[in-house]
Amino acid sequence: MKYYRSIRFALHAWMLIFFSFSVSLCAQNEDSMKKLSLKGRDLDIAYFDQNPDKEQVILLIHGLGSNAKAYKKMMPNFPDSYRVIAPDLPGYGSSEQGDVEPGMRSFAGIIDSFINQLQLRNVTLVGHSMGGQIAMTLAVSDLPQEIERLVLIAPAGIEQFDEKERQWFYNTATAENMKMLSDEQILNNFNVNFYGARIPEDAAFMYKDRLAIKNDTAAYDAYLELTEGSIRAMLQEPVYDKIGDIEIPVLVLYGKEDLLIPNRFLHANLTQDVMLKKLQEDYPSVEIKTAERAGHFLPWDRPEWTAGQIIDFMEPNN
Numbered sequence: 428m429k430y431y432r433s434i435r436f437a438l439h440a441w442m443l444i445f446f447s448f449s450v451s452l453c454a455q456n457e458d459s460m461k462k463l464s465l466k467g468r469d470l471d472i473a474y475f476d477q478n479p480d481k482e483q484v485i486l487l488i489h490g491l492g493s494n495a496k497a498y499k500k501m502m503p504n505f506p507d508s509y510r511v512i513a514p515d516l517p518g519y520g521s522s523e524q525g526d527v528e529p530g531m532r533s534f535a536g537i538i539d540s541f542i543n544q545l546q547l548r549n550v551t552l553v554g555h556s557m558g559g560q561i562a563m564t565l566a567v568s569d570l571p572q573e574i575e576r577l578v579l580i581a582p583a584g585i586e587q588f589d590e591k592e593r594q595w596f597y598n599t600a601t602a603e604n605m606k607m608l609s610d611e612q613i614l615n616n617f618n619v620n621f622y623g624a625r626i627p628e629d630a631a632f633m634y635k636d637r638l639a640i641k642n643d644t645a646a647y648d649a650y651l652e653l654t655e656g657s658i659r660a661m662l663q664e665p666v667y668d669k670i671g672d673i674e675i676p677v678l679v680l681y682g683k684e685d686l687l688i689p690n691r692f693l694h695a696n697l698t699q700d701v702m703l704k705k706l707q708e709d710y711p712s713v714e715i716k717t718a719e720r721a722g723h724f725l726p727w728d729r730p731e732w733t734a735g736q737i738i739d740f741m742e743p744n745n
Contacts, residue, residue, distance in 0.1 A: 459475065460473045460474060461473070461474055461476050462474075463544060467540075468525060468527075468540075469525055470537075472514050473495070473514065473522045474512055474514035474541075475495050475514075476510070476512050477505070478509060478510045478511065482510070483508065483509050483741070484509070484511075484512060484547045484551065485505060485509050485741075486512050486547070486551070487511065487513040487553045487554075487558075488514070488538060488554040488559075488562055489513070489516065489519070489520075489555060490554075490557045490558050491556060491583070491654065491658070491661075492650075493519065493555075493558075494516075494520025494521075495515050497724075500726065500730045501726040501727075501730035501734050504731050505734050505738065506738065514538075516534055516558075517537055518649075518653045524653065529656035530656075530657075530660040531560055531660050531664040532564055533660075534564075535561050535562075535564040535565035535568065538562075538565055542571055547573055548573050549573070549575060550571075550573045551575060551577075551578060551737065552566070552574050552576070552578070553579075553580065553737060554577075554579055554582060555580040555581060555582075556580070556723065557661060558580075559579035559580060559581070559582025559583060559584060559585075560584035560664075562577055563579065563584055564664065564666055566673045566675065566677075567666060567669040567670070567672045567673055570674065574675060576678070576740060577675055577676070577677045578677075578678045578680065578740060579677065579678070579679045579680070580680045580725050580726065581680070581681050581685055581688060582679065583661050584661070584665065584666045584667055585667060585679070585688070585702065585706055586688055586694070586702060587667055596658060596662055600655060601655055602648070602651035602654070602655045605651050610638060610641075613634070613637055613641075614634055617630075619687065619723075620723050620724040621723075621727065621728055622682065622720055623722075624686060627727070630727055670709070670710050671710055676712075676714070676740070677710075678715075678736065679703075679713055679715045680716055680718065680725060680736055681716075681717050682718050682721030682722045682725050683699065683717050683718060683719055683720075684720070684721060685721075686722060687722075689702050703715055716736055
């Protein structure tokens with residue numbers, strides 16, 4: 428019993444300080460989502476598509492344990508002159524997982540296929556948390572010529588971990604251990620994503636949807652396995668040292684009250700200022716901005732500010 432209590436404590440501590448995997452696989456409004464059957468795969472991708480007749484595209488990639496609904500508060504803040512698309516990654520939200528193994532390269536490949544099949548052009552690729560690492564992975568591989576800019580919102584992949592730290596995650600962030608989290612611990616994990624360490628009322632549906640998934644044993648097991656695989660992939664597919672290979676403009680956004688990045692358990696002495704100063708020194712061409720009164724979940728805490736920064740980045744002369 429003592430062993431299990433210690434595991435619960437370690438896992439709960441990890442959940443409070445690592446990446447945002449607290450947004451649940453929310454129940455989607457199927458009527459407002461489209462489905463795309465990817466060619467060459469037995470896989471349907473669900474996505475929101477705002478102003479589909481416009482040529483300038485903002486493509487939003489969600490974070491770990493999240494889905495396209497994470498952007499629903501921010502999407503209305505973009506002008507109607509832009510097409511704004513937010514897909515569910517394989518296995519998340521209303522998208523099927525099919526035979527896609529969780530991974531930064533595999534998810535980036537899906538986004539590449541998604542862009543090609545929809546024949547998108549003039550794309551500004553935006554990624555939040557794990558979505559930021561996926562976006563960077565795509566940008567440093569075979570960058571599609573359709574992608575013109577990269578916006579990284581509180582991205583995973585900027586903070587780095589050594590082998591000992593990675594091994595700690597491997598041992599701790601398992602589906603078996605995550606399954607032991609109580610409802611109260613799950614609620615606390617939601618809280619720390621937001622400014623003031625408290626989930627706002629208009630995001631309470633996320634917690635309720637998580638509990639609904641938890642009550643479905645098969646769905647919850649699949650969710651936890653996907654989460655474990657995604658965490659391992661983030662650690663096993665680092666991208667920081669390749670940022671200099673990105674050949675398009677890059678904007679990085681963080682909330683100043685982010686409680687998840689940098690990791691406050693493993694890197695207690697690392698501040699966000701120090702982390703971002705190193706990023707700027709290593710890659711001077713990267714533009715970095717931070718927001719007051721915002722935590723890790725910038726698209727929800729400061730949706731107007733975040734959308735405004737993206738538009739200003741796309742239209743620097745306006």
